[in-house]
Amino acid sequence: MENRVIKIYHGPQHPGITGNMSLELDLLGETIKGARTHVGYLHRGFEKLVERRTIIQAFTIVCRICVPEPDPNEENFARAIETLAGIEISDRAKYIRTMVLEMARVASLLLWIGGQSGSIGLGTVGQWSLFDRDLILDLFEELTGGRVYHMYIYPGGVRRELPDGFLDKLFELLDYLEDRLPLYDKVFFENATFKKRAIGVGVVNRDEALKNGYVGQVLRGCGIKRDTRRDNPYLVYEDLDFEIPTFNGCDVYARAMVRRGEIRESIKILRQIIEKMPKDGKIMQKIPKHRRFKIPKDDTFVSTESARGEYSYYIAGDGSEKIRRMQVKGASLIHGFTLLEKLLIDEELSNVAMIMNSLGICPPEIER
Amino acid sequence: MIEKLKQNYEIEEKNQRLFKIRIKQEELITVISSISSTTNFITLSQIACADWIEDEVFTLNYILTTDKRDKNLMVEISIARDNSSIPTLMKLFPQAEVMERDLHEMYGMDFIGNPTLYDFALEDWKEIPPLRREFDTLEYVNSNFEFRKGREDNRDVKVEIKRRRAEAKKRLKDGK
Amino acid sequence: MKFSLDIKGSITPFVAVGRVFEEPKTICYPFEKKEIAKGYRGFHTNSLDKCIGCANCQDVCMNDAIDMIPIKEDRNPKNSSGCIPRIDYGRCCWCSLCTDVCPPSSLKLEEDCIWASDDSNNFLYMPKDK
Numbered sequence: 001m002e003n004r005v006i007k008i009y010h011g012p013q014h015p016g017i018t019g020n021m022s023l024e025l026d027l028l029g030e031t032i033k034g035a036r037t038h039v040g041y042l043h044r045g046f047e048k049l050v051e052r053r054t055i056i057q058a059f060t061i062v063c064r065i066c067v068p069e070p071d072p073n074e075e076n077f078a079r080a081i082e083t084l085a086g087i088e089i090s091d092r093a094k095y096i097r098t099m100v101l102e103m104a105r106v107a108s109l110l111l112w113i114g115g116q117s118g119s120i121g122l123g124t125v126g127q128w129s130l131f132d133r134d135l136i137l138d139l140f141e142e143l144t145g146g147r148v149y150h151m152y153i154y155p156g157g158v159r160r161e162l163p164d165g166f167l168d169k170l171f172e173l174l175d176y177l178e179d180r181l182p183l184y185d186k187v188f189f190e191n192a193t194f195k196k197r198a199i200g201v202g203v204v205n206r207d208e209a210l211k212n213g214y215v216g217q218v219l220r221g222c223g224i225k226r227d228t229r230r231d232n233p234y235l236v237y238e239d240l241d242f243e244i245p246t247f248n249g250c251d252v253y254a255r256a257m258v259r260r261g262e263i264r265e266s267i268k269i270l271r272q273i274i275e276k277m278p279k280d281g282k283i284m285q286k287i288p289k290h291r292r293f294k295i296p297k298d299d300t301f302v303s304t305e306s307a308r309g310e311y312s313y314y315i316a317g318d319g320s321e322k323i324r325r326m327q328v329k330g331a332s333l334i335h336g337f338t339l340l341e342k343l344l345i346d347e348e349l350s351n352v353a354m355i356m357n358s359l360g361i362c363p364p365e366i367e368r
Numbered sequence: 369m370i371e372k373l374k375q376n377y378e379i380e381e382k383n384q385r386l387f388k389i390r391i392k393q394e395e396l397i398t399v400i401s402s403i404s405s406t407t408n409f410i411t412l413s414q415i416a417c418a419d420w421i422e423d424e425v426f427t428l429n430y431i432l433t434t435d436k437r438d439k440n441l442m443v444e445i446s447i448a449r450d451n452s453s454i455p456t457l458m459k460l461f462p463q464a465e466v467m468e469r470d471l472h473e474m475y476g477m478d479f480i481g482n483p484t485l486y487d488f489a490l491e492d493w494k495e496i497p498p499l500r501r502e503f504d505t506l507e508y509v510n511s512n513f514e515f516r517k518g519r520e521d522n523r524d525v526k527v528e529i530k531r532r533r534a535e536a537k538k539r540l541k542d543g544k
Numbered sequence: 545m546k547f548s549l550d551i552k553g554s555i556t557p558f559v560a561v562g563r564v565f566e567e568p569k570t571i572c573y574p575f576e577k578k579e580i581a582k583g584y585r586g587f588h589t590n591s592l593d594k595c596i597g598c599a600n601c602q603d604v605c606m607n608d609a610i611d612m613i614p615i616k617e618d619r620n621p622k623n624s625s626g627c628i629p630r631i632d633y634g635r636c637c638w639c640s641l642c643t644d645v646c647p648p649s650s651l652k653l654e655e656d657c658i659w660a661s662d663d664s665n666n667f668l669y670m671p672k673d674k
C-alpha cells in the first residue's frame with residue numbers, strides 16, 4: 001500500500017488531552033506530519049461578562065478562568081484593581097496571599113503528576129498524587145470555604161481570617177508531603193519507563209524560547225532561569241529565600257524534573273511563610289463605597305507566576321464602577337499554538353498526550 | 369535601556385517595571401522592530417485591546433517584555449473602530465499570530481498579512497464580534513435562550529416598601 | 545536511541561507493591577461521611593428575626609440568583625418591605641458576596657451542601673431559618 005496521510009481528531013473526548021480541546025493531526029503511519037490546535041469547546045465569555053459587572057461582582061468569576069489553579073487569577077485581578085485604585089494592602093494579607101498561592105502551586109503540581117503519569121500509563125502514581133492534592137484542598141476548604149474555587153483573594157486583602165490552628169495543620173501537612181516525595185521519585189521520576197519515554201521527546205528549541213515568549217517550565221526546562229516571582233516580584237517574594245530549579249535538556253523529562261524541584265521549593269517557601277507570618281494586622285483594607293467603588297481611567301498590566309508559567313492580566317478602567325477591559329493571557333495561549341503545533345511535527349502519535357501534559361496546556365485560559 | 373528609549377519617545381512610567389509609550393498607527397512596525405532590535409525588550413507578551421466606544425477608537429497595547437522578564441513596556445496605538453486594518457507582527461514575533469487571530473474574532477479588525485484569521489473560539493458566529501461594546505450580551509441571551517419558569521413572583525423591594533408604607537398610613541387613618 | 549538497561553530505574557518502581565498492605569484511603573459513602581469543614585460555603589440560611597428585607601443581597605448578586613418574595617408572617621418589625629430572599633440554585637455560584645453585604649448578617653452559608661430532588665426544574669431554595 002502506498003503511503004497515505006490521514007487526518008484524525010485527537011480530542012476533545014480523548015482522555016489524554018488536557019481539557020476540552022482538540023488537535024487535528026496529519027498522520028503518516030504513526031508519525032505526525034502536521035498539527036493544528038482547535039479550541040472553542042469551553043468558551044464562556046468571561047472577558048465580556050466582566051465588562052457588565054461592578055468590580056466586586058467581577059471578582060467572583062475571574063477564578064473560574066483556570067480550573068486547576070484559580071488563585072493566580074484572583075491575585076492578578078486583585079493586584080490590578082489595587083494598583084489602579086491605589087490601595088495598599090497590609091503585610092499580613094500579603095503573607096496570607098503568598099501562602100494561598102504556594103499551596104495552590106503545590107496542589108496544581110500534584111495534579112500535574114497525575115496527568116503526566118497517567119499519560120504514559122502509570123495510573124497508580126496519579127491516584128496517590130490526587131489523594132495528596134485532596135489533603136491540600138481540605139485545608140483550602142477550611143480556610144476559604146471552597147475546595148476548588150476559593151474566591152478568597154479579594155481587592156484590598158483576603159476575605160477571611162485564618163482559622164484557629166491553621167498554620168499548625170499546614171505545617172503537619174508539609175511534613176507529610178515531604179515524606180511522600182521520595183515515593184514519587186522512586187515510582188515516577190526515576191522510573192525507567194518514564195525516562196525511556198520522556199528523554200529526547202518534545203524538545204523545545206532553546207534559542208527561540210525567550211524571543212517567542214515561552215514561559216514557566218518550558219523556559220526553565222531549557223536551563224533558562226526565569227520566574228516571575230524572582231524577576232518581577234510581587235507580594236512578599238522578595239523577602240523569601242528560594243531557588244529556581246532549572247534543568248538542561250529542553251525535553252519532557254527536563255520539564256518534569258523542573259516541576260519536581262518546584263514542589264520542594266514551594267514547600268520550603270511555605271515553611272518560611274509559616275515562620276514569618278505577622279501575628280496580627282488587618283487582613284482587609286477598607287474600600288470606600290464597597291459595592292460601587294470606582295477605578296480611574298487608566299490601565300495596567302500585572303503578572304503572577306502560576307504553576308504553568310506566567311499569567312498576566314491587562315486591566316483598563318474608565319472612571320466608572322465597571323471595568324472597561326480585562327484581558328487575560330495564560331501560559332497556554334502561546335504554548336498551545338505557537339509551540340505545540342511545531343513541537344508535534346515528526347513525533348509519534350503515542351507521545352501527544354505526554355507532550356501536552358508536559359507543556360501544561362489548559363484550554364480554559366486560552367479561550368476564557 | 370529605558371534612558372535610551374527616553375531619548376526617542378515620551379515615556380510614561382507607571383511603576384518601576386511598567387512603562388508606556390504612545391505612537392501613531394503608521395509607525396507601529398518601525399517602532400516595534402527598532403525597540404525589539406536595539407533594546408532588550410525582545411519579546412511580545414500580549415496584545416491587549418480595549419474598546420473606547422465614546423471616542424470611536426480601539427486602543428491596542430502591544431506589551432513588550434525584556435529578556436530578563438523583569439520589565440514591561442506597553443506600546444499603545446489607537447485605531448478607528450470600523451474597517452481598520454493594521455499590519456501583522458508575525459514576522460517579528462511568531463506568537464503574534466494567535467493573539468491577532470483572537471483579537472480579530474473578538475473585535476473584527478483586520479491584521480494584514482496574517483493568514484489565520486478564521487474561527488478561533490467561536491464557531492459559526494454570525495453576529496457582530498462579541499467584545500465590541502455595542503454587542504449586548506443580555507439582549508442576546510434574552511432573544512436566544514429561555515429562562516427557567518417559576519421565578520415570576522419576584523418583587524421589587526422599593527415598590528414593596530412604598531406600598532406597605534401607604535397601607536400602614538391608611539390603616540392608621542382608618543383606625544382614627 | 546541505543547538500548548541501555550536502567551536497572552535501578554526498573555526495580556525501584558516496585559516499591560509501589562508495598563502499598564497493597566496499607567489501609568484504603570477512601571471513605572465508604574454513604575455509611576461513612578466526610579466531615580465538612582466549618583465555614584464551608586454550602587446552602588444559605590436566613591435568620592428571619594433579623595432580615596430587614598433591604599435587598600442588598602439581590603443587588604450584589606451578579607448571577608441574578610436572588611428573588612425577593614413576600615414573607616408569610618411578619619417576624620421582624622424592622623423588615624420594611626415584607627420580603628425575604630429566595631435563591632435560585634440553578635444560578636448561584638456560592639460566592640458568598642450576598643452574605644458579605646447583608647447589613648444585619650442574617651444571611652449566612654451553612655455546611656450542608658447536598659441537594660437532591662426528583663424534579664429537574666426544582667432549583668428554587670428558600671433559605672432555612674436559622
Ligand code: SF4
Nearest residue numbers: 595596598599601646
Ligand atoms: S438577607 Fe440580608 S441583605 Fe438580604 S434582604 Fe435580608 S437583610 Fe437585606
Ligand code: SF4
Nearest residue numbers: 605636637639640642
Ligand atoms: S452566593 Fe453569590 S451567586 Fe449565590 S446568591 Fe449569593 S451572591 Fe448570588
